[in-house]
């Protein structure tokens with residue numbers, strides 16, 4: 001059964017070679033972002049996340065909200081395994097689908113087909129599962145014969161379509177979404193939203209970072225508010241007309 005557990009988790013980024021004093025002074029005045037601390041003479045630490053505790057179970061639909069730099073993306077990347085916590089305990093059970101920086105991990109010299117395989121392997125699927133899924137992923141992408149060409153020959157929108165199609169094909173236990181991943185032209189966007197509805201409905205646990213009220217109301221039942229790298233409030237989100245959730 002899927003679960004996400006964070007206990008007093010911290011995530012610090014060491015910044016080397018910055019002009020610490022002036023950086024500290026400038027950021028101290030900022031209204032957004034995590035806390036900044038001078039550590040030693042040459043290293044500045046950005047506390048992206050501090051003392052974050054959260055326990056999620058199947059059926060949880062969480063909207064991460066907060067100002068720019070509050071720590072939403074850092075938290076999603078941490079749960080996705082892209083970052084390691086620098087403190088506390090993190091435990092994730094289940095297959096994770098990170099729809100974060102959708103273009104991340106693309107091999108520009110590999111063909112569209114080869115990148116679908118790479119994305120499937122990254123999502124923890126077997127070669128057999130990927131081969132079975134290939135025709136449906138190719139069809140959804142609408143890229144036709146371009147799938148035989150290296151991805152470096154694609155437009156940005158074509159690359160996004162390819163990766164979105166591959167990333168959203170497989171059902172997910174822990175679905176992590178950063179806003180702005182619905183991509184492509186008008187026609188593709190409509191299909192992408194339909195695809196997302198299905199994926200969200202099947203997912204065990206959902207976490208979406210978004211500034212858009214309509215997205216939060218459509219998909220989420222609870223808002224986790226972040227500020228300065230900390231969870232500062234948990235609030236219910238009123239019922240939406242989003243997809244039905246399988247529990």
Ligand SMILES: Nc1ncnc2c1ncn2[C@@H]1O[C@H](COP(=O)(O)OP(=O)(O)OP(=O)(O)O)[C@@H](O)[C@H]1O
Pocket residue numbers: 013032033034035046047048066067068069070071072073074075209
């Ligand atoms: N790779 C990095 N190196 C250094 N600092 C970072 C890095 N990534 C994030 N941070 C810092 O961590 C803090 C949280 O950033 P994060 O991207 O998680 O915010 P966010 O809530 O997703 O913001 P937004 O709404 O603008 O996307 C910020 O202060 C940011 O400067």
